[in-house]
Amino acid sequence: MNFDVIVVGAGHAGVEAARAASQMGCQVLLLTMNADQIAAMSCNPAIGGLSKSQIAKEIDILGGWMARVADESAYQYRVLNERKGPAVQATRVQVDRHEYRQIMKFRVENQSGLLLKQAQVARLLFEGSKIKGIETSIGQKFFARQIIITTGTFMNGKAHIGRQSFASGRAGEPPSLGLSDFLKTLGIKISRFKTGTVPRVDARSVDFSRMERQESQTSCAPLSIFSEKLRPDLRAAYLAYTNPKTHETIRASLDQSPLYSGIIESRGPRYCPSVEDKIVRFADKDRHQLFLEREGRWTNEVYVGGVSTSLPYDxxxxxxxTIEGLESVEIIRPGYAIEYDYIDATQLLPSLEMKEVPGLYFAGQVNGTSGYEEAGAQGLMAGINSGLKNFEKEPLILKRSEAYIGVLIDDLVSKTTNEPYRMLSSRAEWRLLLREDxxxxxxxxxxxxxKLLSLSDEQKIEAVLDEREKLHSKIKLTRxxxxxxxxxxxxxxxxxELKSGISVHELLKRPGFELPEIEMLVPLLFAEHAQQDWKRVMSDVKYEGYIRQCESQLKQMERLERLKIPLGFNFSALKALPIEAREKLTQIRPATLGQAGRISGITPASISVLAIHLSKASDKGACVNE
Ligand SMILES: Cc1cc2nc3c(=O)[nH]c(=O)nc-3n(C[C@H](O)[C@H](O)[C@H](O)COP(=O)(O)OP(=O)(O)OC[C@H]3O[C@@H](n4cnc5c(N)ncnc54)[C@H](O)[C@@H]3O)c2cc1C
Known part of the structure; x- marks a missing residue:
């Protein structure tokens, strides 16, 4: 029972961690409380969406399973922001949540070097100060020098529906008890967050004919670079709306909401508000949109997106x-809120290893994040870094300018988060460089x-890169x-107007020249390459100028990262900074720009303002570069 790496929890973080470490040649044990709930989707059965599809694609290139399994279990595709530029376009795949978890389980069970066991981990084992393994709730002991904890919302989980509350990890599953108390004995700082989910209703009680039907897109690319094409059996979703009567009903019940009666005190994700929050915070809106999406092909359960709630069942x-089309609706599972323990991720190194406990890694929602992609990304990086440590190699730390994953982890380990952290494109200051494509x-x-990919996967990516390269040269040469x-x-x-010949490359840079125009002008060249390759190259070309600008700013920022802030610098006088930033900077007095950037609540925009100011001051000799 000796392993190189033990992963605790087989949610979205756990499976990616176990996969990465085993792919790198480690012997890995994956322990989880319910072997039928591997990569279960606690909330919306969808992968991708704004800024999250970028993460899913990054996980994909680094060998992770998330995007491939989303394609394999896809139910509907949508490309968001299609009319905007490629930097903000995002693919969202609604999946069959049952197929998603079955396929993940199949992959876990068949991954070489990876052993799956159903067990609840109760405590960690040490030899002196060195971690050496774990002990389960029934006394089994397993040994490894690297342990990755990915317990999601399960540690001391408590669910709420109205004034009723009960211990739970997720609806229908018990909480994980004991582990969090044990972690506290190691001096690990633990706090509580909350999140919530929507009711699931019976499709037979919904009048879909009175809702807007939204067909799946069928001409977009799959999420994973390794998926050949979209599934043929994609399905529609439906749109419905709340109305003043709905809002009145909710407002009248607020005193029974655990959120508004003070029963729940912990913070939830601001960007996924409950329907109660929406009614209170956006009181002037007379309707909110709902998405009705079936949870899978073999079930009548329908996910009612947009109405996360913890009001009583009635x-x-x-x-x-009160909602059109739902007049006779029957609930299969009510919505609920859940409070759980998470660790303060500023206790972790950028490798996700605990600063004070070498060999112990944390990844996923337990680090204070929210979302499958955020969890999967951290799991992947913890898996890779535990694997590297096993082979006595340096950790892999992705930069903010290289990946959304880099932004996510840098934010987590440098800034204390006081609400569940969700990725937003506004968090990525180099988002033009971090495109989906x-x-x-x-x-x-x-x-x-x-060595995160199989040989055939490496060949596939190399072929894509090759095609891109070839097409780039061809469009420069073709006039x-x-x-x-x-x-x-x-x-x-x-x-x-044109007076002389021009390369396709130059032409593509001009507004008004998109793929249909190129197809018309150079049909033979167009036919030589797949649409997907053309799309990739087109966005490279269209963004060329901006990207060059970004890259030079990046170099400048890297220099500024090390810029010293003079002692006694008067932040309050810098009126271009928001008041909150001025107050925090005055209170903490960072010594360098890099340190300033890691203060919670100081946004990349504030850092840019400060950087410009310091840079000017530096030119005048006021600051000293390290
Ligand atoms: C009610 C609810 C609503 C949510 N709503 C949203 C939302 O609106 N939007 C959004 O983006 N995200 C939402 N989420 C969050 C999303 O589900 C999570 O971010 C994601 O599942 C986290 O993945 P994870 O791998 O970190 O943890 P999880 O998916 O929670 O997996 C944790 C795993 O750890 C196992 N485990 C726990 N303790 C132990 C132990 N001691 N021993 C062994 N195994 C253990 C569990 O069995 C489980 O398999 C919601 C979650 C819940 C529960």
């Missing part, structure tokens, strides 16, 4: 029945160096001559 039923360019070298078609298109978008 109130949930009453307010749902260039994850392989950014991260493949790490995957290859650390088009001025023609009626080109000039009328240029005139239509207010551009000067």
């Amino acid at each position: 109130c949930q039923l009453e307010f749902l029945r 260039n994850a392989e360019q950014r991260l493949y070298s790490y995957a290859k160096r650390n 088009v001559l001025p023609s009626q078609v080109i000039n009328s298109r240029l005139a239509a978008v207010g551009q000067n």
